[in-house]
Amino acid sequence: MAGRIVRWGAALALGxxxxxxVLRLALVPDAGVLEGAVAAGGWGLSLLPVHCVPKARAVGAVGSDRWRESWQEAWSWRRGTGGGRARGVR
Structure with a gap:
């Protein structure tokens, strides 16, 4: 419970x-570099991929031990030789 409160408090404070x-940049004529850096940094953080899931839980993700097999299969399909398995069937 305490961790949840701390996370919410930090999110509200940073927000x-x-x-x-942002308001200081828009409304105050003498706003400077600090306000611009904070506004740009907050906008940049919103671009982070926060909705990613671990590879073990991702549907259709290729494990690190299967990369070579996956590339060989994709290359054979590209060349038109067909490869061993039908596309999409596992």
Missing amino acids: AVWWWS
């Missing part, structure tokens, strides 16, 4: 700082 910097 408030980001909004402060």
